[in-house]
Amino acid sequence: MFEVEFSIRSGQGEPSGFDLGDMVIEGEYGAASSGDHVPDQGMMIYPSVTLLLDSLKTLLAGEKKRISFTGTDTSFRLDFKVDKGLVSVxxxxVLLGRSRPEDLSYAVLRSATSFADDSLSRLPAGDAAQSDLLASLRDLHTAMTREGQRRD
Incomplete structure (x- = not known):
């Protein structure tokens, strides 16, 4: 099982869709974080979360068996590979862990939803980061629902 967390860095002035933030993902074998690296691996957090959700949707749908995620404006990278019904991250x-694709997707979706609930209201009205993130949350949720119906 994976635990995922997204956060916004403080002290950036007025909130915007380009705010820097960090991502932490922890599996049964280890954890990875974009924070506390030299050089800095902080990322534009809103587009990065959106990109991760969209990438996981392709894994869940079986469109790809392997993806590499690199956050927006960072070198922080995660590699995902599906083999024998499990996705390794x-x-x-360095292997962080393995799980079923739908379990990983649920962990990311849960954290991304919490992140959106806590932070999107701070963005200026009409900021594209809001609509992009909300659309990706909806799309991954829909893909997970379809996948669950196929398995039933």
């Missing part, structure tokens, strides 16, 4: 060749 690694960074820099």
């Amino acid at each position: 690694s960074t820099a060749g």
